Amino acid sequence: MQWWSNTTSIPDKWWHIPRVQQIWNEKITGSTQCSYIEYVNGKYFAENKAVTLLSPGCGTGHKELAIAKLFPDWKITGLDLSPQRIDTANKDASDQGLKNITFKAGDIYRESFQNERFDIVLFDSSLHHFRGFDTLFTQISTLLKPAGVIVINEYVGPDRFQWTKVQLSTANRLLRDIPLHYRRRWHSRFVKKRIYRPGTLRITLSDPSEACCSSQILPSLHKHFRTKEEINLGGNLMQLILNGIAHNFIGNDSDATIILDNLLKEEEFFLKSNSSDFVFGVYGKNKH
Template sequence: MPYLTTDDFSEAYSKLRQRGLSFLASKFSWAAQARTRSAFDDVGLQAANWWIIPAVRQRWNQLITGDPDLPYEPYFMQQHLDGKTGLRLLSLGSGICSHELTFAQSPHFDRVVCVDIAGNLLKAAQAKAAQLGLQNMAFMEADLYQMDWPEGHYDVVLFHASLHHFEAVESLIRDKIKPVLRNGGLLLINEYVGPNRLQFPPVQIQAINEALRLIPAAYRRRFKTNVLKQRVSGPGLWRMILADPSECVDSAAIIPALHRHFEVLQERSYGGNLLMLALKDIAHHFVDPEPEARAALQRLFTSEDAYLQNHDSDFIYGVYRKNA
Protein backbone atom coordinates (compact mmCIF):
# COMPACT_ATOMS: atom_id res chain seq x y z
CA MET A 1 0.00 0.00 0.00
CA PRO A 2 1.58 3.36 -1.02
CA TYR A 3 1.58 5.94 1.75
CA LEU A 4 1.89 8.89 -0.65
CA THR A 5 1.04 9.14 -4.36
CA THR A 6 0.98 11.80 -7.06
CA ASP A 7 -2.82 11.87 -6.80
CA ASP A 8 -2.46 13.16 -3.24
CA PHE A 9 -0.82 16.36 -4.47
CA SER A 10 -3.32 16.98 -7.27
CA GLU A 11 -6.16 16.23 -4.83
CA ALA A 12 -4.82 18.76 -2.32
CA TYR A 13 -4.60 21.46 -5.01
CA SER A 14 -8.09 20.66 -6.32
CA LYS A 15 -9.60 20.80 -2.83
CA LEU A 16 -7.86 24.13 -2.19
CA ARG A 17 -9.47 25.59 -5.33
CA GLN A 18 -12.85 23.95 -4.78
CA ARG A 19 -13.34 24.29 -1.01
CA GLY A 20 -10.76 26.79 0.21
CA LEU A 21 -7.92 26.91 2.70
CA SER A 22 -10.17 26.52 5.74
CA PHE A 23 -11.28 23.12 4.49
CA LEU A 24 -7.68 21.92 4.11
CA ALA A 25 -6.86 23.29 7.56
CA SER A 26 -9.73 21.24 9.04
CA LYS A 27 -7.85 18.07 8.06
CA PHE A 28 -5.16 18.78 10.65
CA SER A 29 -7.48 18.24 13.61
CA TRP A 30 -6.48 15.49 16.05
CA ALA A 31 -10.17 14.49 16.30
CA ALA A 32 -10.88 11.79 13.71
CA GLN A 33 -14.65 12.36 13.81
CA ALA A 34 -14.14 16.09 13.21
CA ARG A 35 -12.17 15.31 10.05
CA THR A 36 -14.92 12.96 8.89
CA ARG A 37 -17.61 15.58 9.60
CA SER A 38 -15.72 18.26 7.66
CA ALA A 39 -15.68 16.01 4.59
CA PHE A 40 -19.48 15.90 4.35
CA ASP A 41 -21.26 18.48 6.53
CA ASP A 42 -21.54 21.17 3.87
CA VAL A 43 -24.97 21.81 2.38
CA GLY A 44 -23.51 23.97 -0.40
CA LEU A 45 -20.78 21.54 -1.41
CA GLN A 46 -19.97 21.56 -5.13
CA ALA A 47 -17.96 18.70 -6.55
CA ALA A 48 -17.34 16.97 -9.86
CA ASN A 49 -17.61 13.29 -9.07
CA TRP A 50 -19.16 10.54 -11.16
CA TRP A 51 -22.52 10.59 -9.40
CA ILE A 52 -23.43 14.05 -10.79
CA ILE A 53 -23.55 12.72 -14.37
CA PRO A 54 -27.12 11.89 -15.50
CA ALA A 55 -25.90 9.19 -17.93
CA VAL A 56 -23.97 7.51 -15.13
CA ARG A 57 -27.05 7.49 -12.90
CA GLN A 58 -29.06 6.01 -15.74
CA ARG A 59 -26.40 3.34 -16.12
CA TRP A 60 -26.75 2.50 -12.42
CA ASN A 61 -30.51 2.24 -12.81
CA GLN A 62 -30.17 -0.03 -15.84
CA LEU A 63 -27.76 -2.36 -14.05
CA ILE A 64 -29.79 -2.43 -10.82
CA THR A 65 -33.43 -2.28 -11.91
CA GLY A 66 -33.24 -3.08 -15.62
CA ASP A 67 -34.73 0.31 -16.50
CA PRO A 68 -32.57 3.44 -16.98
CA ASP A 69 -35.41 5.61 -15.71
CA LEU A 70 -36.28 3.55 -12.62
CA PRO A 71 -34.17 4.35 -9.51
CA TYR A 72 -33.55 1.70 -6.90
CA GLU A 73 -35.92 3.11 -4.25
CA PRO A 74 -39.24 2.48 -6.08
CA TYR A 75 -37.78 -0.74 -7.48
CA PHE A 76 -37.01 -1.99 -3.95
CA MET A 77 -40.52 -1.13 -2.78
CA GLN A 78 -42.10 -2.84 -5.81
CA GLN A 79 -40.01 -5.97 -5.37
CA HIS A 80 -40.04 -6.38 -1.59
CA LEU A 81 -42.76 -4.24 0.06
CA ASP A 82 -45.78 -4.80 -2.14
CA GLY A 83 -48.96 -4.60 -0.05
CA LYS A 84 -47.09 -3.82 3.19
CA THR A 85 -47.89 -0.78 5.33
CA GLY A 86 -47.05 0.54 8.78
CA LEU A 87 -43.34 -0.17 8.37
CA ARG A 88 -40.42 1.42 10.20
CA LEU A 89 -37.15 2.28 8.44
CA LEU A 90 -33.82 3.16 10.04
CA SER A 91 -31.21 4.88 7.88
CA LEU A 92 -27.66 5.03 9.21
CA GLY A 93 -25.32 7.65 7.78
CA SER A 94 -28.26 9.30 6.02
CA GLY A 95 -26.62 12.62 5.12
CA ILE A 96 -28.99 14.96 3.26
CA CYS A 97 -31.66 12.19 3.32
CA SER A 98 -32.68 12.38 -0.35
CA HIS A 99 -33.35 8.63 -0.47
CA GLU A 100 -35.08 8.59 2.90
CA LEU A 101 -37.43 11.37 1.78
CA THR A 102 -38.47 9.14 -1.11
CA PHE A 103 -39.26 6.27 1.23
CA ALA A 104 -41.11 8.54 3.66
CA GLN A 105 -43.44 9.69 0.87
CA SER A 106 -44.49 6.12 0.08
CA PRO A 107 -47.55 4.47 1.68
CA HIS A 108 -45.36 1.69 3.11
CA PHE A 109 -43.69 3.60 5.95
CA ASP A 110 -45.16 5.02 9.12
CA ARG A 111 -41.74 6.01 10.45
CA VAL A 112 -38.40 6.85 8.81
CA VAL A 113 -35.53 7.56 11.23
CA CYS A 114 -32.39 9.23 9.87
CA VAL A 115 -29.12 9.13 11.81
CA ASP A 116 -25.90 10.97 10.95
CA ILE A 117 -23.10 12.99 12.57
CA ALA A 118 -23.50 15.75 9.94
CA GLY A 119 -25.87 18.15 11.68
CA ASN A 120 -26.05 20.71 8.87
CA LEU A 121 -27.19 18.09 6.39
CA LEU A 122 -29.83 16.78 8.79
CA LYS A 123 -31.18 20.31 9.35
CA ALA A 124 -31.49 20.78 5.60
CA ALA A 125 -33.26 17.41 5.32
CA GLN A 126 -35.61 18.30 8.16
CA ALA A 127 -36.50 21.57 6.42
CA LYS A 128 -37.22 19.68 3.18
CA ALA A 129 -39.42 17.18 5.05
CA ALA A 130 -41.39 20.06 6.56
CA GLN A 131 -41.74 21.66 3.14
CA LEU A 132 -43.18 18.39 1.83
CA GLY A 133 -45.52 18.10 4.81
CA LEU A 134 -43.97 14.84 5.99
CA GLN A 135 -44.67 14.05 9.64
CA ASN A 136 -43.33 10.50 9.68
CA MET A 137 -39.62 11.37 9.76
CA ALA A 138 -37.18 11.76 12.66
CA PHE A 139 -33.65 13.17 12.47
CA MET A 140 -30.94 12.23 14.95
CA GLU A 141 -27.50 13.84 15.03
CA ALA A 142 -25.72 10.98 16.78
CA ASP A 143 -22.72 8.69 16.76
CA LEU A 144 -23.93 5.29 15.62
CA TYR A 145 -21.75 3.62 18.24
CA GLN A 146 -23.48 5.59 21.02
CA MET A 147 -27.05 4.94 19.86
CA ASP A 148 -29.79 3.14 21.70
CA TRP A 149 -30.51 -0.04 19.72
CA PRO A 150 -34.06 -1.33 20.39
CA GLU A 151 -34.21 -5.01 19.45
CA GLY A 152 -36.61 -6.11 16.73
CA HIS A 153 -37.88 -2.56 16.22
CA TYR A 154 -37.32 -1.91 12.52
CA ASP A 155 -38.61 -3.52 9.34
CA VAL A 156 -35.92 -2.06 7.07
CA VAL A 157 -32.40 -0.80 7.73
CA LEU A 158 -30.85 1.30 4.95
CA PHE A 159 -27.23 2.04 4.19
CA HIS A 160 -26.79 4.28 1.17
CA ALA A 161 -23.09 5.00 0.58
CA SER A 162 -22.54 4.91 4.34
CA LEU A 163 -21.78 1.35 5.49
CA HIS A 164 -18.28 1.60 4.02
CA HIS A 165 -17.60 4.40 6.54
CA PHE A 166 -17.95 2.13 9.57
CA GLU A 167 -15.13 0.16 11.12
CA ALA A 168 -15.41 -3.42 12.39
CA VAL A 169 -18.16 -4.19 9.87
CA GLU A 170 -18.50 -7.82 10.96
CA SER A 171 -19.40 -6.96 14.56
CA LEU A 172 -21.57 -4.01 13.50
CA ILE A 173 -23.70 -6.21 11.27
CA ARG A 174 -23.81 -9.14 13.69
CA ASP A 175 -24.24 -7.29 17.00
CA LYS A 176 -26.09 -4.09 16.05
CA ILE A 177 -27.83 -4.26 12.68
CA LYS A 178 -29.19 -7.78 12.81
CA PRO A 179 -30.70 -7.47 16.32
CA VAL A 180 -32.42 -4.14 15.57
CA LEU A 181 -34.40 -5.76 12.73
CA ARG A 182 -37.51 -7.79 13.37
CA ASN A 183 -37.49 -11.41 12.13
CA GLY A 184 -37.97 -11.26 8.38
CA GLY A 185 -36.79 -7.64 8.32
CA LEU A 186 -34.72 -6.37 5.41
CA LEU A 187 -31.30 -4.79 5.15
CA LEU A 188 -30.97 -2.63 2.04
CA ILE A 189 -27.58 -1.41 0.84
CA ASN A 190 -26.37 0.69 -2.07
CA GLU A 191 -22.66 0.66 -1.34
CA TYR A 192 -19.01 0.75 -2.20
CA VAL A 193 -17.68 -2.71 -1.26
CA GLY A 194 -14.24 -2.59 -2.89
CA PRO A 195 -10.73 -2.54 -1.39
CA ASN A 196 -10.18 -0.90 1.98
CA ARG A 197 -8.99 2.73 1.87
CA LEU A 198 -9.37 2.70 -1.94
CA GLN A 199 -6.08 0.81 -2.24
CA PHE A 200 -6.78 -0.55 -5.70
CA PRO A 201 -4.57 -3.26 -7.25
CA PRO A 202 -2.13 -2.28 -10.03
CA VAL A 203 -4.24 -4.01 -12.71
CA GLN A 204 -7.17 -1.73 -11.82
CA ILE A 205 -5.07 1.44 -11.79
CA GLN A 206 -3.72 0.48 -15.22
CA ALA A 207 -7.26 -0.07 -16.53
CA ILE A 208 -8.39 3.29 -15.11
CA ASN A 209 -5.56 5.09 -16.92
CA GLU A 210 -6.37 3.30 -20.16
CA ALA A 211 -9.96 4.47 -19.75
CA LEU A 212 -8.82 8.02 -19.00
CA ARG A 213 -6.97 8.12 -22.31
CA LEU A 214 -10.30 7.53 -24.05
CA ILE A 215 -11.37 11.03 -23.00
CA PRO A 216 -10.31 13.96 -25.23
CA ALA A 217 -8.13 16.55 -23.49
CA ALA A 218 -10.89 19.16 -23.74
CA TYR A 219 -12.91 17.16 -21.19
CA ARG A 220 -10.09 16.40 -18.77
CA ARG A 221 -9.70 19.82 -17.15
CA ARG A 222 -10.22 19.49 -13.40
CA PHE A 223 -13.16 21.25 -11.75
CA LYS A 224 -12.43 24.90 -10.83
CA THR A 225 -8.80 24.63 -11.98
CA ASN A 226 -6.78 24.95 -15.17
CA VAL A 227 -5.07 21.61 -14.52
CA LEU A 228 -5.41 18.84 -17.09
CA LYS A 229 -6.00 15.38 -15.66
CA GLN A 230 -3.27 13.23 -17.23
CA ARG A 231 -3.22 10.02 -15.19
CA VAL A 232 -4.42 8.36 -12.01
CA SER A 233 -2.20 6.81 -9.34
CA GLY A 234 -4.85 6.13 -6.70
CA PRO A 235 -4.87 7.70 -3.24
CA GLY A 236 -2.08 7.22 -0.74
CA LEU A 237 -2.82 5.76 2.67
CA TRP A 238 -1.78 8.89 4.57
CA ARG A 239 -4.15 11.10 2.62
CA MET A 240 -7.04 8.68 3.08
CA ILE A 241 -6.59 8.71 6.85
CA LEU A 242 -5.95 12.44 7.07
CA ALA A 243 -8.83 13.50 4.81
CA ASP A 244 -11.44 11.17 6.30
CA PRO A 245 -10.43 8.39 8.73
CA SER A 246 -13.75 6.64 8.11
CA GLU A 247 -13.45 6.41 4.33
CA CYS A 248 -13.59 2.74 3.22
CA VAL A 249 -12.07 1.72 6.54
CA ASP A 250 -13.43 -1.85 6.36
CA SER A 251 -15.29 -1.90 3.04
CA ALA A 252 -13.87 -5.22 1.84
CA ALA A 253 -15.56 -6.97 4.78
CA ILE A 254 -19.09 -5.84 3.87
CA ILE A 255 -20.19 -8.57 1.44
CA PRO A 256 -18.59 -11.50 3.33
CA ALA A 257 -20.22 -10.33 6.59
CA LEU A 258 -23.63 -9.90 5.00
CA HIS A 259 -23.45 -13.36 3.47
CA ARG A 260 -22.61 -14.86 6.86
CA HIS A 261 -25.38 -13.20 8.83
CA PHE A 262 -28.26 -12.65 6.38
CA GLU A 263 -30.13 -14.45 3.65
CA VAL A 264 -29.29 -12.88 0.29
CA LEU A 265 -32.47 -11.92 -1.56
CA GLN A 266 -30.90 -9.87 -4.32
CA GLU A 267 -27.51 -8.47 -5.32
CA ARG A 268 -26.84 -6.33 -8.37
CA SER A 269 -23.40 -5.11 -9.43
CA TYR A 270 -23.08 -1.68 -11.00
CA GLY A 271 -19.35 -1.27 -11.41
CA GLY A 272 -17.55 1.93 -10.57
CA ASN A 273 -14.19 0.17 -10.79
CA LEU A 274 -12.99 2.45 -13.58
CA LEU A 275 -15.58 5.21 -13.73
CA MET A 276 -15.22 6.49 -10.17
CA LEU A 277 -11.55 7.50 -10.41
CA ALA A 278 -11.46 8.19 -14.15
CA LEU A 279 -14.27 10.76 -13.81
CA LYS A 280 -13.25 12.26 -10.48
CA ASP A 281 -12.87 16.05 -10.75
CA ILE A 282 -13.79 16.06 -14.46
CA ALA A 283 -17.39 14.85 -14.25
CA HIS A 284 -18.76 18.38 -14.79
CA HIS A 285 -17.86 18.11 -18.48
CA PHE A 286 -20.40 15.27 -18.88
CA VAL A 287 -23.45 16.66 -17.04
CA ASP A 288 -24.86 18.20 -20.23
CA PRO A 289 -22.44 16.66 -22.72
CA GLU A 290 -21.63 17.70 -26.24
CA PRO A 291 -21.75 14.86 -28.79
CA GLU A 292 -17.99 14.26 -28.51
CA ALA A 293 -18.18 14.10 -24.71
CA ARG A 294 -21.18 11.77 -24.90
CA ALA A 295 -19.23 9.46 -27.21
CA ALA A 296 -16.25 9.48 -24.80
CA LEU A 297 -18.57 8.57 -21.93
CA GLN A 298 -19.92 5.63 -23.89
CA ARG A 299 -16.36 4.45 -24.52
CA LEU A 300 -15.76 4.56 -20.76
CA PHE A 301 -18.89 2.48 -20.14
CA THR A 302 -17.75 -0.12 -22.65
CA SER A 303 -14.30 -0.22 -21.09
CA GLU A 304 -15.72 -0.77 -17.61
CA ASP A 305 -18.09 -3.48 -18.85
CA ALA A 306 -15.10 -5.34 -20.28
CA TYR A 307 -13.18 -4.99 -17.02
CA LEU A 308 -16.12 -6.29 -14.97
CA GLN A 309 -16.20 -9.52 -16.95
CA ASN A 310 -13.14 -10.66 -14.98
CA HIS A 311 -13.30 -8.61 -11.77
CA ASP A 312 -15.76 -8.14 -8.92
CA SER A 313 -17.76 -4.93 -8.90
CA ASP A 314 -16.74 -2.20 -6.46
CA PHE A 315 -20.36 -1.11 -6.00
CA ILE A 316 -23.34 -3.28 -5.05
CA TYR A 317 -27.07 -2.89 -4.59
CA GLY A 318 -28.21 -5.61 -2.22
CA VAL A 319 -31.25 -6.75 -0.27
CA TYR A 320 -30.81 -9.16 2.66
CA ARG A 321 -33.32 -10.78 5.02
CA LYS A 322 -33.00 -11.54 8.71
CA ASN A 323 -34.19 -15.01 9.56
CA ALA A 324 -34.84 -16.26 13.10
Protein backbone atom coordinates (compact mmCIF):
# COMPACT_ATOMS: atom_id res chain seq x y z
CA MET A 1 0.00 0.00 0.00
CA GLN A 2 1.28 3.47 -0.90
CA TRP A 3 1.39 6.24 1.73
CA TRP A 4 -1.45 8.03 -0.04
CA SER A 5 -3.72 4.98 -0.07
CA ASN A 6 -4.95 5.23 3.54
CA THR A 7 -8.71 5.84 3.72
CA THR A 8 -9.25 5.91 7.48
CA SER A 9 -8.82 8.50 10.23
CA ILE A 10 -9.49 8.93 13.94
CA PRO A 11 -10.76 12.13 15.64
CA ASP A 12 -7.54 13.01 17.46
CA LYS A 13 -6.52 16.14 15.54
CA TRP A 14 -7.32 19.67 16.61
CA TRP A 15 -9.49 20.36 13.56
CA HIS A 16 -11.87 17.58 14.65
CA ILE A 17 -12.97 19.71 17.62
CA PRO A 18 -16.32 21.47 16.92
CA ARG A 19 -15.30 24.53 18.96
CA VAL A 20 -12.20 24.97 16.80
CA GLN A 21 -14.31 24.68 13.65
CA GLN A 22 -16.64 27.37 15.02
CA ILE A 23 -13.72 29.69 15.73
CA TRP A 24 -12.48 29.22 12.17
CA ASN A 25 -15.94 29.95 10.78
CA GLU A 26 -16.18 33.13 12.83
CA LYS A 27 -12.76 34.36 11.76
CA ILE A 28 -13.52 33.74 8.09
CA THR A 29 -17.23 34.49 7.79
CA GLY A 30 -18.16 36.44 10.91
CA SER A 31 -20.51 33.67 12.06
CA THR A 32 -19.79 30.44 13.94
CA GLN A 33 -22.53 28.72 11.92
CA CYS A 34 -21.46 29.78 8.41
CA SER A 35 -18.86 27.61 6.70
CA TYR A 36 -16.15 29.09 4.52
CA ILE A 37 -17.62 27.55 1.36
CA GLU A 38 -21.01 29.15 2.05
CA TYR A 39 -19.18 32.43 2.58
CA VAL A 40 -17.28 32.09 -0.71
CA ASN A 41 -20.50 31.27 -2.53
CA GLY A 42 -22.34 34.28 -1.13
CA LYS A 43 -19.50 36.75 -1.65
CA TYR A 44 -18.11 35.69 -5.02
CA PHE A 45 -20.79 33.61 -6.76
CA ALA A 46 -24.14 34.92 -5.56
CA GLU A 47 -25.27 35.41 -9.17
CA ASN A 48 -23.89 32.09 -10.39
CA LYS A 49 -25.89 29.04 -9.36
CA ALA A 50 -24.00 26.59 -11.58
CA VAL A 51 -20.55 26.94 -10.03
CA THR A 52 -17.86 24.52 -11.22
CA LEU A 53 -15.33 23.42 -8.61
CA LEU A 54 -12.12 21.40 -8.89
CA SER A 55 -10.50 19.92 -5.79
CA PRO A 56 -6.99 18.52 -6.41
CA GLY A 57 -5.77 16.16 -3.71
CA CYS A 58 -9.32 15.39 -2.61
CA GLY A 59 -8.49 12.10 -0.86
CA THR A 60 -11.65 10.15 -0.05
CA GLY A 61 -13.72 13.23 -0.87
CA HIS A 62 -15.68 13.72 2.35
CA LYS A 63 -15.35 17.52 2.17
CA GLU A 64 -16.27 17.58 -1.49
CA LEU A 65 -19.28 15.34 -0.85
CA ALA A 66 -20.49 17.76 1.82
CA ILE A 67 -20.20 20.64 -0.66
CA ALA A 68 -22.09 18.64 -3.29
CA LYS A 69 -24.96 18.12 -0.86
CA LEU A 70 -24.94 21.77 0.17
CA PHE A 71 -24.98 23.07 -3.42
CA PRO A 72 -26.84 20.59 -5.66
CA ASP A 73 -26.56 22.91 -8.69
CA TRP A 74 -22.78 22.98 -8.54
CA LYS A 75 -20.63 20.68 -10.66
CA ILE A 76 -17.76 19.30 -8.57
CA THR A 77 -14.69 17.37 -9.67
CA GLY A 78 -12.37 15.68 -7.18
CA LEU A 79 -8.90 14.59 -8.25
CA ASP A 80 -6.41 12.43 -6.34
CA LEU A 81 -3.35 10.31 -7.06
CA SER A 82 -4.75 7.34 -5.15
CA PRO A 83 -7.11 4.99 -7.03
CA GLN A 84 -8.06 3.44 -3.67
CA ARG A 85 -9.21 6.76 -2.26
CA ILE A 86 -11.03 7.63 -5.46
CA ASP A 87 -12.86 4.28 -5.36
CA THR A 88 -13.97 5.07 -1.81
CA ALA A 89 -15.10 8.57 -2.83
CA ASN A 90 -17.08 7.36 -5.85
CA LYS A 91 -18.76 4.64 -3.79
CA ASP A 92 -19.77 7.19 -1.15
CA ALA A 93 -21.12 9.54 -3.83
CA SER A 94 -23.17 6.70 -5.31
CA ASP A 95 -24.42 5.56 -1.90
CA GLN A 96 -25.54 9.13 -1.15
CA GLY A 97 -27.24 9.52 -4.52
CA LEU A 98 -25.14 12.53 -5.53
CA LYS A 99 -25.18 13.23 -9.27
CA ASN A 100 -23.30 16.55 -9.27
CA ILE A 101 -19.89 15.24 -8.26
CA THR A 102 -17.25 13.16 -10.03
CA PHE A 103 -14.04 11.72 -8.66
CA LYS A 104 -11.13 10.63 -10.81
CA ALA A 105 -7.62 9.34 -10.20
CA GLY A 106 -5.03 11.54 -11.81
CA ASP A 107 -2.15 14.01 -11.54
CA ILE A 108 -3.05 17.71 -11.51
CA TYR A 109 0.28 18.53 -13.18
CA ARG A 110 -0.70 16.47 -16.22
CA GLU A 111 -4.50 16.64 -16.45
CA SER A 112 -5.94 18.66 -19.34
CA PHE A 113 -9.63 18.35 -18.34
CA GLN A 114 -10.46 18.58 -22.07
CA ASN A 115 -10.53 22.39 -22.01
CA GLU A 116 -12.96 22.48 -19.08
CA ARG A 117 -12.56 25.59 -16.90
CA PHE A 118 -13.51 26.09 -13.27
CA ASP A 119 -14.95 28.85 -11.11
CA ILE A 120 -13.18 27.53 -8.01
CA VAL A 121 -10.04 25.49 -7.50
CA LEU A 122 -10.14 24.36 -3.89
CA PHE A 123 -7.24 23.25 -1.71
CA ASP A 124 -8.50 22.20 1.71
CA SER A 125 -5.60 20.67 3.66
CA SER A 126 -4.13 19.35 0.43
CA LEU A 127 -1.89 22.09 -0.98
CA HIS A 128 0.84 21.49 1.60
CA HIS A 129 1.33 18.05 0.02
CA PHE A 130 2.32 19.61 -3.32
CA ARG A 131 5.67 20.87 -4.58
CA GLY A 132 6.85 22.72 -7.69
CA PHE A 133 4.45 25.60 -7.11
CA ASP A 134 5.52 27.61 -10.17
CA THR A 135 4.49 24.68 -12.38
CA LEU A 136 1.38 23.92 -10.33
CA PHE A 137 0.05 27.47 -10.24
CA THR A 138 0.75 28.01 -13.93
CA GLN A 139 -1.40 24.94 -14.58
CA ILE A 140 -4.10 26.11 -12.16
CA SER A 141 -4.21 29.52 -13.84
CA THR A 142 -5.05 27.88 -17.16
CA LEU A 143 -7.84 25.88 -15.49
CA LEU A 144 -9.54 28.91 -13.94
CA LYS A 145 -12.23 30.92 -15.66
CA PRO A 146 -11.39 34.64 -16.02
CA ALA A 147 -13.28 35.47 -12.81
CA GLY A 148 -12.36 32.20 -11.12
CA VAL A 149 -10.62 31.93 -7.76
CA ILE A 150 -8.31 29.67 -5.84
CA VAL A 151 -9.62 28.99 -2.33
CA ILE A 152 -7.24 27.60 0.28
CA ASN A 153 -7.76 26.38 3.82
CA GLU A 154 -4.21 25.29 4.49
CA TYR A 155 -1.17 24.64 6.59
CA VAL A 156 1.49 27.14 5.44
CA GLY A 157 3.94 26.81 8.33
CA PRO A 158 7.49 25.42 8.53
CA ASP A 159 8.44 22.65 6.10
CA ARG A 160 8.15 19.13 7.55
CA PHE A 161 6.65 20.61 10.74
CA GLN A 162 10.01 21.85 11.98
CA TRP A 163 8.55 23.98 14.74
CA THR A 164 10.43 27.01 16.04
CA LYS A 165 12.03 26.96 19.49
CA VAL A 166 9.55 29.49 20.85
CA GLN A 167 6.67 27.44 19.45
CA LEU A 168 7.87 24.28 21.17
CA SER A 169 8.64 25.91 24.50
CA THR A 170 5.29 27.71 24.63
CA ALA A 171 3.33 24.62 23.55
CA ASN A 172 5.07 22.39 26.10
CA ARG A 173 4.42 24.88 28.89
CA LEU A 174 0.72 24.92 28.06
CA LEU A 175 0.59 21.13 27.68
CA ARG A 176 1.99 20.66 31.19
CA ASP A 177 -0.86 22.76 32.59
CA ILE A 178 -3.53 20.41 31.17
CA PRO A 179 -4.77 17.75 33.66
CA LEU A 180 -3.49 14.27 32.88
CA HIS A 181 -6.85 12.70 32.03
CA TYR A 182 -7.31 15.23 29.21
CA ARG A 183 -3.94 14.20 27.81
CA ARG A 184 -4.77 10.55 27.25
CA ARG A 185 -4.16 9.33 23.73
CA TRP A 186 -6.83 7.73 21.55
CA HIS A 187 -7.95 4.36 22.97
CA SER A 188 -4.86 4.19 25.16
CA ARG A 189 -3.72 4.56 28.76
CA PHE A 190 -0.69 6.52 27.60
CA VAL A 191 -0.55 10.20 28.45
CA LYS A 192 0.96 12.89 26.23
CA LYS A 193 3.81 14.37 28.26
CA ARG A 194 5.92 16.34 25.83
CA ILE A 195 5.89 17.76 22.32
CA TYR A 196 8.89 17.16 20.09
CA ARG A 197 9.91 18.50 16.72
CA PRO A 198 9.30 15.54 14.37
CA GLY A 199 12.27 13.98 12.64
CA THR A 200 12.42 14.93 8.98
CA LEU A 201 13.53 11.43 7.95
CA ARG A 202 10.60 9.82 9.76
CA ILE A 203 8.14 12.21 8.12
CA THR A 204 9.67 11.68 4.70
CA LEU A 205 9.54 7.90 5.03
CA SER A 206 5.95 7.99 6.31
CA ASP A 207 4.68 10.44 3.69
CA PRO A 208 7.18 12.01 1.26
CA SER A 209 4.72 14.77 0.44
CA GLU A 210 3.92 15.83 4.01
CA ALA A 211 4.52 19.59 4.33
CA CYS A 212 7.39 19.17 1.88
CA CYS A 213 7.38 22.82 0.74
CA SER A 214 4.65 24.35 2.91
CA SER A 215 6.62 27.51 3.70
CA GLN A 216 6.63 28.35 -0.03
CA ILE A 217 2.85 28.29 -0.45
CA LEU A 218 2.03 31.91 0.34
CA PRO A 219 5.03 33.48 -1.45
CA SER A 220 4.20 31.44 -4.55
CA LEU A 221 0.49 32.27 -4.41
CA HIS A 222 1.31 35.97 -4.07
CA LYS A 223 3.61 35.69 -7.08
CA HIS A 224 1.09 34.03 -9.38
CA PHE A 225 -2.28 35.40 -8.21
CA ARG A 226 -3.98 38.47 -6.77
CA THR A 227 -4.87 38.20 -3.10
CA LYS A 228 -8.55 38.93 -2.60
CA GLU A 229 -8.48 38.05 1.10
CA GLU A 230 -6.22 36.20 3.50
CA ILE A 231 -7.16 35.31 7.08
CA ASN A 232 -4.87 33.90 9.76
CA LEU A 233 -6.35 30.83 11.47
CA GLY A 234 -3.55 30.08 13.93
CA GLY A 235 -2.74 26.49 14.77
CA ASN A 236 0.80 27.34 15.88
CA LEU A 237 0.09 26.06 19.38
CA MET A 238 -3.24 24.24 19.09
CA GLN A 239 -1.97 21.78 16.50
CA LEU A 240 1.07 20.85 18.59
CA ILE A 241 -0.75 20.57 21.90
CA LEU A 242 -3.89 18.77 20.75
CA ASN A 243 -2.41 16.37 18.21
CA GLY A 244 -3.20 12.88 19.51
CA ILE A 245 -5.46 14.07 22.34
CA ALA A 246 -8.10 16.19 20.58
CA HIS A 247 -10.79 13.54 21.13
CA ASN A 248 -10.79 14.53 24.82
CA PHE A 249 -12.16 17.95 23.85
CA ILE A 250 -14.94 16.93 21.44
CA GLY A 251 -17.75 16.28 23.94
CA ASN A 252 -19.70 18.60 26.25
CA ASP A 253 -17.29 18.44 29.19
CA SER A 254 -17.36 21.92 30.78
CA ASP A 255 -13.82 21.62 32.17
CA ALA A 256 -12.52 20.60 28.76
CA THR A 257 -14.24 23.65 27.28
CA ILE A 258 -12.52 25.94 29.79
CA ILE A 259 -9.14 24.41 28.96
CA LEU A 260 -9.79 24.75 25.24
CA ASP A 261 -10.86 28.39 25.53
CA ASN A 262 -7.70 29.16 27.49
CA LEU A 263 -5.57 27.54 24.79
CA LEU A 264 -7.35 29.59 22.13
CA LYS A 265 -6.60 32.80 24.05
CA GLU A 266 -2.96 31.83 24.45
CA GLU A 267 -2.70 31.19 20.73
CA GLU A 268 -4.23 34.56 19.85
CA PHE A 269 -1.60 36.22 22.02
CA PHE A 270 1.13 34.13 20.37
CA LEU A 271 -0.03 35.20 16.90
CA LYS A 272 0.53 38.86 17.75
CA SER A 273 4.27 38.28 17.31
CA ASN A 274 4.37 35.18 15.08
CA SER A 275 3.08 34.37 11.59
CA SER A 276 0.12 31.99 11.40
CA ASP A 277 0.70 28.35 10.49
CA PHE A 278 -2.79 27.98 9.02
CA VAL A 279 -4.44 30.37 6.58
CA PHE A 280 -7.71 30.78 4.71
CA GLY A 281 -7.32 32.67 1.46
CA VAL A 282 -9.05 33.59 -1.79
CA TYR A 283 -6.95 34.47 -4.84
CA GLY A 284 -7.86 35.65 -8.32
CA LYS A 285 -6.04 35.54 -11.63
CA ASN A 286 -3.46 38.24 -12.31
CA LYS A 287 -4.51 40.89 -14.80
CA HIS A 288 -1.99 41.28 -17.60
